[in-house]
Amino acid sequence: MEKFAKPFVVVLLFMAAVTGLVLSLDKKPHPKVVLTGNVEKKPIEIFPHAYLCSMCKMEIDKKRFSAQVVNDEGKTRFFDDIGCMALWLDDQPFKDAAAIWVYALDTGRWIDGRKAHYSTDETTPMHYGFGAYEKRRAGTVNFETVVERMRKGMHMANPEYRKVHGKRE
Numbered sequence: 001m002e003k004f005a006k007p008f009v010v011v012l013l014f015m016a017a018v019t020g021l022v023l024s025l026d027k028k029p030h031p032k033v034v035l036t037g038n039v040e041k042k043p044i045e046i047f048p049h050a051y052l053c054s055m056c057k058m059e060i061d062k063k064r065f066s067a068q069v070v071n072d073e074g075k076t077r078f079f080d081d082i083g084c085m086a087l088w089l090d091d092q093p094f095k096d097a098a099a100i101w102v103y104a105l106d107t108g109r110w111i112d113g114r115k116a117h118y119s120t121d122e123t124t125p126m127h128y129g130f131g132a133y134e135k136r137r138a139g140t141v142n143f144e145t146v147v148e149r150m151r152k153g154m155h156m157a158n159p160e161y162r163k164v165h166g167k168r169e
Contacts, residue, residue: 031059032078039074041099043110046078055084056126063103065124065131067113070099082118083128083157086150100143102132109134114143121156121166129156 031052035044046063053060054077060066067085070076071094079085082102089095100113105122111132117140122131130146141149149155156162 033057035076035078037074038070038076041070041074043068043101044076044078046103051078053078053080053084055079055088056081058125062125064105065122066103067132068101068110070101072097081124081126081128082113082130082132082146083124083150083155084126085113086130086147090147090151104134105131106137107134116143117141118143118146120149124156127155127157 031050033052033054035051038044046060046066046068048061049059051060052058054069058080060078060080065081067079067082068076069079069085069089069092071092077088079088085100085102089098089100092098101110102113102116103109104111104116105119111134113132116132116134117136119129119131119133119137119140121129124130128150133140154161156166
């Protein structure tokens with residue numbers, strides 16, 4: 001009987017450890033895809049790993065190339081890449097009325113995405129290449145051009161486009 005007791009105790013302890021690990025992981029807050037209650041349509045501060053991109057479902061770990069869209073009901077959706085936001089928003093019935101916020105690389109502030117100036121060859125989380133700037137720079141495009149380029153596949157995630165228009169090293 002004793003020869004079975006030791007393996008039984010070891011297996012029991014192992015199962016208890018695994019159960020404890022699984023239960024402790026459940027206490028970690030899960031990232032949000034949608035935040036409700038933003039009726040003022042203001043930008044929400046993004047903290048690493050607190051939100052998921054509404055398009056690609058990746059955790060947003062930096063705000064550098066992130067964007068937010070707020071509809072009339074105060075629902076805020078988050079995006080890890082401006083290209084993800086443009087693709088997602090283009091299919092929404094409220095796209096013209098939505099508040100769009102993008103993080104400006106030059107000023108480090110949340111700015112109106114419709115008024116931003118966009119570079120087209122940045123290294124972004126999903127490789128689309130669009131970076132937002134508050135101040136106009138040479139070679140930037142407007143918001144409508146970003147949306148149109150995403151529709152047509154004219155972005156850095158497209159290997160054929162990148163081959164012709166990518167940064168020269």
